[in-house]
Amino acid sequence: MLTLYRRITDRARWELREWRTPSAASFLQEELDRALLDAINWRPRENVLDVGCAKGAYLDALHRRGTAPTGIDISLAALQDARRSGRPVVAASGLALPFAANAFDTVICHKTMHLFQYPETVVSEFDRVLCAGGRVIFSTSNRTSPYARFKTGATGNGRNANWGFSNRWSATDWCHAFARRGLRTRSFFSCNLVWPLVYRICDLWLIPNKWMRRYNRWVRRISRMPLRTDHPHGAAMDYVVELVKHAQRR
Numbered sequence: 001m002l003t004l005y006r007r008i009t010d011r012a013r014w015e016l017r018e019w020r021t022p023s024a025a026s027f028l029q030e031e032l033d034r035a036l037l038d039a040i041n042w043r044p045r046e047n048v049l050d051v052g053c054a055k056g057a058y059l060d061a062l063h064r065r066g067t068a069p070t071g072i073d074i075s076l077a078a079l080q081d082a083r084r085s086g087r088p089v090v091a092a093s094g095l096a097l098p099f100a101a102n103a104f105d106t107v108i109c110h111k112t113m114h115l116f117q118y119p120e121t122v123v124s125e126f127d128r129v130l131c132a133g134g135r136v137i138f139s140t141s142n143r144t145s146p147y148a149r150f151k152t153g154a155t156g157n158g159r160n161a162n163w164g165f166s167n168r169w170s171a172t173d174w175c176h177a178f179a180r181r182g183l184r185t186r187s188f189f190s191c192n193l194v195w196p197l198v199y200r201i202c203d204l205w206l207i208p209n210k211w212m213r214r215y216n217r218w219v220r221r222i223s224r225m226p227l228r229t230d231h232p233h234g235a236a237m238d239y240v241v242e243l244v245k246h247a248q249r250r
């Protein structure tokens with residue numbers, strides 16, 4: 001009976017969301033993609049490791065930008081879909097990368113950093129597989145925003161085994177940990193200037209994407225805040241960070 005009730009309420013919530021923003025890509029996703037895929041300078045044929053590649057959406061996008069991406073993920077189900085992208089994918093954890101030292105020019109990790117239980121191990125693994133002069137590009141939520149705090153609580157509820165743990169590292173915490181291994185922060189992309197507005201609750205879109213886009217453009221204009229900045233900007237809901245490894249091998 002309880003299962004039937006859950007199925008009906010889940011379906012009703014999904015329908016409500018579709019009705020409010022009919023199959024539209026989320027506003028958050030659009031800004032993150034702008035930073036990750038368009039504002040980052042992707043070099044032809046660079047070897048990119050996508051950690052937490054899930055179904056491989058970014059493997060395709062990175063391939064279209066001329067790079068040679070490889071994906072890893074701990075979810076076998078997700079990797080089944082990712083294999084359809086035709087790009088190499090490996091079942092492995094970001095905590096123990098099954099690759100030789102200096103194997104990649106860039107490690108990208110999108111919407112996954114908060115899931116790593118041992119962040120120091122991740123930093124050391126990313127550093128190990130990166131060649132000298134290589135880059136780490138990761139995204140993470142602004143941990144100080146009320147929305148992110150709410151979301152962190154919600155993702156720690158064991159709804160999905162992969163989401164069972166959330167570390168509490170901010171973008172700056174990650175940068176400090178990478179800096180201790182000699183990686184320099186090149187730039188922050190302060191995405192989604194929306195956190196003062198709690199516009200989405202429990203996965204229900206309350207304010208349509210097109211309004212949020214307008215609001216975001218307006219905030220950028222009056223605050224004169226570009227997408228790419230030198231420091232994390234407190235008003236952002238998400239960050240994309242680009243770090244560079246020292247060109248000399250240590």
Ligand SMILES: C[S@@+](CC[C@H](N)C(=O)[O-])C[C@H]1O[C@@H](n2cnc3c(N)ncnc32)[C@H](O)[C@@H]1O
Pocket residue numbers: 051052053054055057058072073074075078092093094095109110111112115116162
């Ligand atoms: C929110 S999804 C992000 C997927 C993709 N990067 C994107 O932006 O669409 C997080 C992914 O990280 C994977 N993941 C979680 N813990 C992981 C770990 N320790 N090592 C590798 N992948 C992990 C999950 O299986 C999931 O596919």
